[in-house]
Amino acid sequence: MKEETLPGYSHNESLDRAGLARYVLAATLARLADGGGVLAVILLCVADSHSAGWAGTLAACITLPHLAGPFIARRLDTAHDSRWVIAAACLIHTGLIVAATLTFSRVPLSMTGGLLAGAGLCGPLLTGGISTHLPAIAGRSRDDQRRVHGWDVATYGLGGTVGPALVAALAAWFSPSAALYTLAGATAMAAYFILRIPVPSAASADEKRHVPGTVATMLLLVRNPRLRRTLYLTVAVAFCVAVLPITAVSLATALGVAATTAACLTVAYGSGNLVGSVCLMIRPLVGEPDTLMTRFACFITAGVFLIMLNMHFVVLLMLFFVTGMLNAGFFGATLAARSEYSPSACRGQVFVWVGAMKITAGSLGTAAAGRLMLTDSVWPLAMGIIVLAIFIGVALTEQTLYSLHALNDDERERPT
Template identity: 55%
Template structure:
């Protein structure tokens, strides 16, 4: 077989999307399961809990630096090469860290895992930035494809840890980590068979990482997408901690917490299926705001459930709501991002989302001893506050920009890609107000 030709495909069939789903699931399974494999490896070898946590953090913490290596997505002649190389590098450094751990100082393993973690953002937001070229110019096709993208995250987040646990029990944690590394190699090969998309422009026209972040904050729709994404990620990260703590008040054993988290995961997959079957036509900026409020409502529902069966239902509802919200944020990143910084914007939002999720888990762990409901009540308050801020911003922009002239050129289709129209896009007209 030969890689796809170097010509963009206007109306691709299901083949390119199927290859995308395979590549994204394999790469993200490795990224999501690596922490579990490392922690198990250290624990089974007699290492301390502190060392296991520190080495696990070496994989996750570098995600925050992802935007500083993501510029290559927007400058490379063929971004498939960049993502495939990142997948190979992630798998190779992970395998090297595992193989060398019993024979070297832990600092060597830490360095290798840190390098592996640096490539993680290119396997999450970086791969997602390829989706518009695969889905085609139709908004419906793009949003349906974004439902598949959400599903890859849900599948990998479930399959990764499960695969590691199963292989670790059957063989060893090191074997589990090497299995994840092998998945990266397969993903790299599949990525090379995705449709080609040309570079958006000259390298000199591609902004630097900090300038890209400034551009996100200056754009109303992208700014709102960013702080809503961060807030919701912080909020739903409290669910696993709350699930364990709430089993006592629900009158079930602690092991039942696994059922609650499984219900959330299944709900997430069901939500992504809903996006695939019936994608929304609502403007992405408005959609993210409404769905963030829906997530807050489901989190509040969890705190109010008096029985375990109702709690299972509430966790599933939270998973469904978060899947729809995640798909909406992917749509917003695609539809409002300028062509010459789309890859970086996907990675920036993804990196800050992962960081917020880690902070949310840590905050929930610190607050749970005070009250089992406190972490989720804080999450609800933060999410509602962000939603109200988003609504206020959009209302202010409508009033402030109403006298401005005709809609910006940015609302017109560009290179066959639809841009949403509406008051929020008038930020491009009146000196970038709002």
């Protein structure tokens, strides 16, 4: 059986393993900084009694600028070599984090917030922007494309788990400032490895002139049925799973365990995500990303529903672990959808748009869960299930209508 290939992705016919190794190093280092930055800033503020009240505001200065990512992502598609764009973003991020740390408590906190916001603007290029280089590494084989998506999911998982753990350890052993300097160093090292991943296929001057703008790309995401489903299912799943860390801590009383013990549920979820990414490397996803996304979203809904019904700690550990694995599969499917359904002229912008909306949805889910947790620990889970189920229903309806429309077109074209 001939292996399926994807045209227009790379000048390489096969997977570039050395390039993949450098990509994994670059992406992991960059996402360590992105994953641990918020905690490091909070710890820095808490360590200074005069700034403790600013902890949430300064942390938001790093995350909120992700919303502006799509407005700067066009440069990825118009640049002659987008590796330099991302490397420059890494170095700017490093410089701003170092400046914010050095001047903290010596300048007005509003100035510190401005420096952190500048670093936050680089965040989308350190996350979704790096992923746009996967096609140049994987070659034309669909299996290899899906396999490198598993590696990419793993780098996100490492960034989200190892990053905060590294920050917590360095803050305890040395100081929060040392943690921030370490994250800044990791980002600078990421710039070095990014410049050593395979060169992306160069677009012609005419193609660069016709790269759509930010608004045009957003309209494409809305009008293209498969990209539209990629966007809103990504947002819905991010909103739903964002309630799990909040719920894990709030369940401590109901489970009769300490809050620190209940936090192990979040560790189980993160571990499941990493194991799921390894599974994607060993056995890549098979099938259309559009169908896979809907299927995994249904499984995640079922997992969160079972979490809501159970109040046994060991069972919950297993359910959090499995849900983490399912989320890794869903993430792999969305990466495949972004790669395979996006026009090459604006693939970078599509990656960053979806990534920015995902982060925003996760922040909203966390905030909403924090509010509802004051009423009952079950309500955040119920809210996440309802939101995700609604969007799954919309996706299934769209897919059914599209199938019926295609069937009717075939019957009309069939000779009598």
